[in-house]
Amino acid sequence: MTNRKFALLHHRITQWYAASARELPWRAPDASPWSILVSEFMLQQTPVVRVQPVWEQWMQRWPEAADLAAEPASEVVRAWGRLGYPRRALRLHATAQHIVELHGGQVPRTEKELLALPGVGTYTAAAVASFAFGIPATVVDTNIRRVHARLVKGCALPEPSYTAKEAALAERLMPAHPADPEELHPLANAWNISVMELGALICTARNPRCGDCPVQDLCAWVAAGRPAPHYVPKGQAWAGTDRQVRGSMMAVLRHTPGPVGRTALVGGIDLLRPLSDMQLELGSETGSEAHEAWVVLYALAADAEQRERCLAGLIGDGLARETTAGVGLPA
Structure with a gap:
């Protein structure tokens, strides 16, 4: 794929996002870094429709990291409710305490500092750096991996586990950004969130809405006749587990x-x-x-x-x- 085609993808997908994205409170212009960090913890393996009401209650109750850090763990777990994977609540609580003790109550900016927080992995660190601070970190979640796989590789689904080749592709697809990794870069941030939203709303795992896709004519998967996945995804069992x-x-x-x-x-x-x-x-x-x-x-x-x-x-x-x-x- 040529640089010219990359530029066309960047333009069309970010323009689509500007016109079609969901209005979510953690995407608001005045959303604080703390509120964005909380949303990233909650959104791990949990759909937006379940997260939003809990997130709103949390931000009313604990608008700053120091507010959450001061609560006993029991209250944090109780407020987590039915979001699932409740260890995330304990990790978020520990992260809030870490932010207060080592960063004066302010969410750190750099990926390196974010990765040092309890429960923060590569994805979350990149997402917070990008979405909260506009730093051109390469964000890759399941939705983004699926869009990349279809657009460029012509595959129905990404590999079962994240691979080095997928990471390299994500880096190639990022808009060119300044040499300073902490310099703000609006297009990189817009690209990350736009591709993520495209995967969530249009390029879905099941029943993708290709007719509504802004880059259907550039999609390698569509050009190949939308072949079936090269493996059968394993569903995650629940009953009896x-x-x-x-x-x-x-x-x-x-x-x-x-x-x-x-x-x-x-x-x-x-x-x-x-x-x-x-x-x-x-x-x-x-x-x-x-x-x-x-x-x-x-x-x-x-x-x-x-x-x-x-x-x-x-x-x-x-x-x-x-x-x-x-x-x-x-x-």
């Missing part, structure tokens, strides 16, 4: 005001008994949300061994703690 059991246990811990007995979590209770009797057995006041969480947990086809394993995993990950009073959220 440890993730499902752990998620149900976390729901119980979030909605129950105090510690609950280990036996109740890994054994069983009679959900047909009067609520008042259940409250005594669980050692806490059980409201409707808590009762529903218990119902869901005990509806799972998980044996005692799996429940024990999942509880041990939650405690080992710091998402739960066990004391003489029972099992609860981290302090």
Whole structure:
């Protein structure tokens, strides 16, 4: 692909984004670096429709890193709600504390400094550098990889795992930018977010809307007749997995005001008994949300061994703690 074609891709895709992008609060001109960092943590493996209401609640409650850093971990995990992968909440909490202790409460600018934050990997560091500070970092997520694979390589999907060739292609596709890696470069930032949005809305994994694509005539995959993927993607199972059991246990811990007995979590209770009797057995006041969480947990086809394993995993990950009073959220 020639430099002229690259320039055409840059122009068309960024112009499409300017006219068609979703209005998301973390993309607003006045969005703070902290608010963008929070959004990147929440958006990992989680769709925008689930993230936005939780993000808005978080930013109202914790508009600065120092606000979150001052909260106990239990409140952070509880506020994470049903976003999934709750270890992200603990890492974000640790990141906030790190930002306060080492950066005066301000999100650092450079990729190197961002990578030193707990829970921040290569993608998140590049995304925050680009979207929060306009630094020309090369951002590559699943959506971007898919657009690159179709546009340039003619493949329906990117490789199952991120490869060095894909990284090199992403670098080649970036608009030329200044030698100083910290110098602002609006086109590079616009390119990153535009390709990401194109993959999210148009060049989707299933049922891509090629007729609405601003670069359909330049797409190698379309030119090749839209061939099928060269491998069968593996779906991520949920029903019956440890993730499902752990998620149900976390729901119980979030909605129950105090510690609950280990036996109740890994054994069983009679959900047909009067609520008042259940409250005594669980050692806490059980409201409707808590009762529903218990119902869901005990509806799972998980044996005692799996429940024990999942509880041990939650405690080992710091998402739960066990004391003489029972099992609860981290302090």
